[in-house]
Amino acid sequence: MTFPDFSRLSATALAAKVDGGNVSPLDSINASLARAREAGAGRESLNLILWSNEQLARRDAASLAEGMNRAGKGGRLAGIPIAVKDNLATLGLPTTCASKILAGYVSPYEATAVARLREEGAIVVAKTNMDEFAMGSSTENSAYGPARNPIDLRRVPGGSSGGSAGAVAAGIVPLALGSETGGSVRQPAAFCGVVGVKPTYGRVSRFGLVAFASSLDQIGPIARNVDDAALALEIISGVDPNDSTCSSRKVDTYRDEFLPLATSAEPLDGMTIGVPEEYFPEMLDPGIRALCERSIDLLKSLGAKVVDVKMPNTALAIPVYYIIAPAEASSNLARFDGVRYGARAETAALRDMYAETRSKGFGDEVTRRILLGTYVLSAGYYDAYYRKAQSVRGLITRDFRDAFGRGIDALFTPTTPTTAFAIGALTDPYEMYMSDIFTVTANLAGVPAMSLPIGRVGGLPVGGQIIASHFCESTMFRVAYALEAALGGEAHQ
Amino acid sequence: MTQGKYEMVVGLEVHVQLKTRSKAFCGCSTRFGDPPNTNTCPICLALPGALPVLNEKAVELAARAALALGCTLHPVSVFARKNYFYPDLPKGYQISQFDKPLATAGSVKVDVGDGEKSIGVTRVHMEEDAGKSLHDRYPSATAIDLNRAGVPLIEIVSEPDMRSSKEAGAYLRTLRQILQYLAVSDVSMEEGSLRVDANVSARPVGQKELGTKTEMKNMNSFSGVERALEYEFARQCALLDRGEQVSQQTLLWDAAKGEARVSRTKEGSHDYRYFPEPDLLPLVLHSEWLAGIKASVPELPADRKKRFTDEYKLGNEDIEKLTALPLLSDYFEAAARISGEPKGAANWVMGDVQAAINASGVPISEFRVRPADLGQLIKLVADGLVSRSAAKVIFGQMVETGKPAAQIAHDLSLVQVGDDGAITGWIDEVLAEHPEEAKRYLAGEKKLQGVLVGFVMKKSAGKADPKRVNQLLTSRAGAG
Numbered sequence: 001m002t003f004p005d006f007s008r009l010s011a012t013a014l015a016a017k018v019d020g021g022n023v024s025p026l027d028s029i030n031a032s033l034a035r036a037r038e039a040g041a042g043r044e045s046l047n048l049i050l051w052s053n054e055q056l057a058r059r060d061a062a063s064l065a066e067g068m069n070r071a072g073k074g075g076r077l078a079g080i081p082i083a084v085k086d087n088l089a090t091l092g093l094p095t096t097c098a099s100k101i102l103a104g105y106v107s108p109y110e111a112t113a114v115a116r117l118r119e120e121g122a123i124v125v126a127k128t129n130m131d132e133f134a135m136g137s138s139t140e141n142s143a144y145g146p147a148r149n150p151i152d153l154r155r156v157p158g159g160s161s162g163g164s165a166g167a168v169a170a171g172i173v174p175l176a177l178g179s180e181t182g183g184s185v186r187q188p189a190a191f192c193g194v195v196g197v198k199p200t201y202g203r204v205s206r207f208g209l210v211a212f213a214s215s216l217d218q219i220g221p222i223a224r225n226v227d228d229a230a231l232a233l234e235i236i237s238g239v240d241p242n243d244s245t246c247s248s249r250k251v252d253t254y255r256d257e258f259l260p261l262a263t264s265a266e267p268l269d270g271m272t273i274g275v276p277e278e279y280f281p282e283m284l285d286p287g288i289r290a291l292c293e294r295s296i297d298l299l300k301s302l303g304a305k306v307v308d309v310k311m312p313n314t315a316l317a318i319p320v321y322y323i324i325a326p327a328e329a330s331s332n333l334a335r336f337d338g339v340r341y342g343a344r345a346e347t348a349a350l351r352d353m354y355a356e357t358r359s360k361g362f363g364d365e366v367t368r369r370i371l372l373g374t375y376v377l378s379a380g381y382y383d384a385y386y387r388k389a390q391s392v393r394g395l396i397t398r399d400f401r402d403a404f405g406r407g408i409d410a411l412f413t414p415t416t417p418t419t420a421f422a423i424g425a426l427t428d429p430y431e432m433y434m435s436d437i438f439t440v441t442a443n444l445a446g447v448p449a450m451s452l453p454i455g456r457v458g459g460l461p462v463g464g465q466i467i468a469s470h471f472c473e474s475t476m477f478r479v480a481y482a483l484e485a486a487l488g489g490e491a492h493q
Numbered sequence: 494m495t496q497g498k499y500e501m502v503v504g505l506e507v508h509v510q511l512k513t514r515s516k517a518f519c520g521c522s523t524r525f526g527d528p529p530n531t532n533t534c535p536i537c538l539a540l541p542g543a544l545p546v547l548n549e550k551a552v553e554l555a556a557r558a559a560l561a562l563g564c565t566l567h568p569v570s571v572f573a574r575k576n577y578f579y580p581d582l583p584k585g586y587q588i589s590q591f592d593k594p595l596a597t598a599g600s601v602k603v604d605v606g607d608g609e610k611s612i613g614v615t616r617v618h619m620e621e622d623a624g625k626s627l628h629d630r631y632p633s634a635t636a637i638d639l640n641r642a643g644v645p646l647i648e649i650v651s652e653p654d655m656r657s658s659k660e661a662g663a664y665l666r667t668l669r670q671i672l673q674y675l676a677v678s679d680v681s682m683e684e685g686s687l688r689v690d691a692n693v694s695a696r697p698v699g700q701k702e703l704g705t706k707t708e709m710k711n712m713n714s715f716s717g718v719e720r721a722l723e724y725e726f727a728r729q730c731a732l733l734d735r736g737e738q739v740s741q742q743t744l745l746w747d748a749a750k751g752e753a754r755v756s757r758t759k760e761g762s763h764d765y766r767y768f769p770e771p772d773l774l775p776l777v778l779h780s781e782w783l784a785g786i787k788a789s790v791p792e793l794p795a796d797r798k799k800r801f802t803d804e805y806k807l808g809n810e811d812i813e814k815l816t817a818l819p820l821l822s823d824y825f826e827a828a829a830r831i832s833g834e835p836k837g838a839a840n841w842v843m844g845d846v847q848a849a850i851n852a853s854g855v856p857i858s859e860f861r862v863r864p865a866d867l868g869q870l871i872k873l874v875a876d877g878l879v880s881r882s883a884a885k886v887i888f889g890q891m892v893e894t895g896k897p898a899a900q901i902a903h904d905l906s907l908v909q910v911g912d913d914g915a916i917t918g919w920i921d922e923v924l925a926e927h928p929e930e931a932k933r934y935l936a937g938e939k940k941l942q943g944v945l946v947g948f949v950m951k952k953s954a955g956k957a958d959p960k961r962v963n964q965l966l967t968s969r970a971g972a973g
Contacts, residue, residue, distance in 0.1 A: 087542075088542070089542040095541060095542070097541070105541070107535075107540065107541065107542065108540070109535050109540070111542060206542075206544060207542065207543070208542040209542055210541040211772075214771035214772050215771040241546065242544060243544050243546075244544070244546050244547065244772065244773050244774055245544075245772065245773075328768075328771055330576075331574050331576050331586050331766070331768070333585075334576060334578065334584065334585020334586055335541070335584050337578060337580075337585060339580045339583075339637065340539070340583060341540070354578055377766035377768055378764055378766060379764045379766075382766075382767075382768070
């Protein structure tokens with residue numbers, strides 16, 4: 001390997017080396033590919049990576065090097081190997097959503113977020129394992145088998161973006177893309193001890209993200225530190241003519257706002273941080289509670305005023321989520337019908353073709369949610385379920401508006417109620433659903449939220465969550481950056 | 494059969510393809526007749542991850558149509574997904590509008606001879622077309638052509654206000670004419686750019702409540718709709734006469750056999766699981782934009798008919814013919830204005846112009862004789878510079894060469910001679926050559942006038958102005 005510290009370098013530091021000519025794009029990519037082999041990222045071991053093509057990655061590195069020679073400089077992510085969740089459309093590598101129904105499918109176009117990272121010099125080295133169609137919280141619901149947590153191989157990496165979080169944690173890539181519908185970036189980031197961001201709904205274009213629940217889905221970056229995550233979000237954010245729900249609001253320069261605070265003794269001076277009691281229920285792991293309390297003390301020492309806040313509708317979030325998300329999913333997944341692409345069962349009659357293609361192509365959890373969603377949208381049930389869920393969603397959103405309207409800049413909570421659980425431990429779907437209890441609210445309300453490592457319990461990483469108001473990613477990053485610095489390296493130990 | 498005891502009640506759902514260059518939610522061409530699946534992209538193929546983006550032009554055309562139908566346009570309307578599986582429906586749902594449509598509460602005025610009647614328009618909403626299933630291409634398989642998938646449509650839903658097949662036909666013809674005037678659609682049933690589903694029921698005359706309705710689909714012409722309604726009404730009347738119930742079902746019209754077959758019963762009806770389309774924001778129409786659309790609504794057929802009657806003093810029959818198609822009526826009006834001869838212009842347009850257009854097969858917009866040129870020709874006739882028969886010859890040349898009327902008249906020496914000196918000379922010659930007729934005519938035998946005029950015309954090789962020939966001959970007889 002050309003440089004042994006590859007796995008510890010941040011994306012910004014590595015890009016600076018590449019841009020400065022100290023490391024070639026090919027060296028960087030080779031280091032990533034070597035690390036993937038060494039860590040056993042493929043099917044046989046960690047099972048974090050579903051698809052990769054070393055030749056293609058090296059070719060991309062070579063053409064990047066050429067482009068840099070011509071232009072005299074690289075982009076902000078020059079030569080950075082990235083891993084991309086398998087539900088994001090990419091050129092050259094399959095996009096299967098870890099589902100049999102899309103076996104062998106290669107997209108003829110690329111997701112906006114992926115294309116924007118490439119424009120800055122990033123190179124896609126892997127498509128990562130995930131819960132099928134992003135439905136799950138452990139990356140066990142994959143047609144290609146469960147992924148493993150690189151911190152503890154007997155445990156799940158979380159999900160559904162478990163492959164992406166695991167690839168960053170294992171030092172294979174400094175940066176990855178995941179997607180969120182109910183916590184699928186933040187929860188695996190917490191389980192794997194890395195940083196994961198769910199942007200404001202509409203901040204990042206969904207074009208090329210295979211839809212699960214359109215009104216909740218957002219693409220988010222996963223990185224080893226706050227700075228890298230902020231940079232990646234800056235790059236992928238902003239208006240996209242291909243997504244009508246993507247905001248035309250100007251993208252803030254997050255890093256310009258928090259980097260100068262690095263030398264400040266009280267970087268959070270003047271900020272008010274709310275701690276909602278509903279996110280600290282009795283069932284919360286005591287170790288996680290203790291780490292949260294320590295982080296809260298640190299926030300105070302950084303100059304923030306910390307106040308208690310009530311979010312009375314929090315408990316309704318999981319039931320509301322499991323009506324709205326499956327309803328939208330039942331419709332979004334209707335296109336996988338065997339007619340135009342993907343797997344098709346060969347039967348004589350059309351109805352049988354649909355039934356068999358979909359029964360064989362979808363796994364159990366996906367089937368369960370399609371059935372659930374179809375039911376709640378049915379004539380006679382729509383008002384009782386979907387309509388009511390939408391109005392309760394409004395109440396949950398109001399909780400956030402009320403809190404942020406009362407002068408609170410950000411909320412601090414644990415990301416998950418437990419640390420990474422053992423593979424196969426959660427067999428009851430409802431138990432699994434509860435692991436998103438602290439994250440799903442931000443998706444329902446559309447507010448930005450992120451998880452960063454705040455320590456370990458029993459050797460397993462714990463995530464702290466920072467939630468801000470709509471399009472206030474700057475505030476969120478400022479708090480996260482200050483807290484990360486205050487925690488020092490210890491959160492990763 | 495005792496149909497007289499019952500009253501027919503009809504409501505119509507009309508799907509109209511909007512004439513946009515690109516599809517409703519992607520940039521693909523809407524061109525008709527291209528090779529299968531050539532006008533497709535990730536969006537209209539419903540590839541994983543693709544998202545719809547609304548075509549503003551489609552909204553513009555839909556809003557214009559809704560305004561012209563007297564509807565209230567809603568400042569906020571919502572797209573919804575209509576979920577069902579069909580091979581030519583790529584996403585597994587159709588993007589449509591459901592409980593918050595673009596426009597509601599309009600009307601169309603029709604007249605079937607017993608006075609004007611208003612047919613309510615319940616709603617106008619936007620949606621996308623599906624693709625086409627081709628069942629006759631391969632012996633044991635269905636082929637799918639997705640060129641049409643995503644083409645913008647409006648659905649115009651009427652109230653159950655029609656009481657006869659004739660009224661239904663009149664409603665459809667009036668609707669089509671309005672849409673033609675608006676230039677929002679090709680409105681061709683043959684090419685499928687206008688499609689009609691009919692809801693029909695029968696009830697005893699005098700009864701207020703509606704009877705059980707059936708839905709008739711698959712008609713491919715307006716007269717087919719009328720025939721299908723008659724057929725279904727008769728069937729329902731017969732059922733009711735026998736004391737049986739009409740069952741709610743969907744029927745497919747078979748034009749060749751002149752009968753309908755059941756396609757779906759109520760039990761088999763779809764649950765479309767409508768819900769708001771989360772990939773599109775609510776459609777918000779700003780008042781300034783709306784004002785622009787209002788200003789873009791042209792003169793509608795009813796207004797134009799009234800104005801033509803007032804301005805050009807033409808008979809009802811002429812007015813109907815001249816206003817049938819917007820471009821034809823524009824053509825007439827231009828020719829009438831330039832010539833100052835509305836009646837003459839009407840006759841030319843309904844006669845020679847239409848015949849020439851039909852014969853050449855070109856659309857009127859590409860017809861070689863522009864209305865200004867026709868106006869000039871009509872003026873030449875009115876001014877007595879060319880004869881009516883010469884004008885026909887000149888028109889024929891105009892169609893062929895595109896040259897102006899005056900030039901052709903000159904080149905072919907068809908300009909009439911109105912000069913008294915020349916005409917008097919020809920009269921003198923004719924009278925001299927036919928002494929017997931001359932004597933009798935001058936003696937007062939008026940019926941010889943026509944014969945003598947004919948001789949003079951012949952002598953002048955058709956160039957003499959027949960009106961002036963008549964006048965001069967008469968004055969000669971009076972003097973004698």
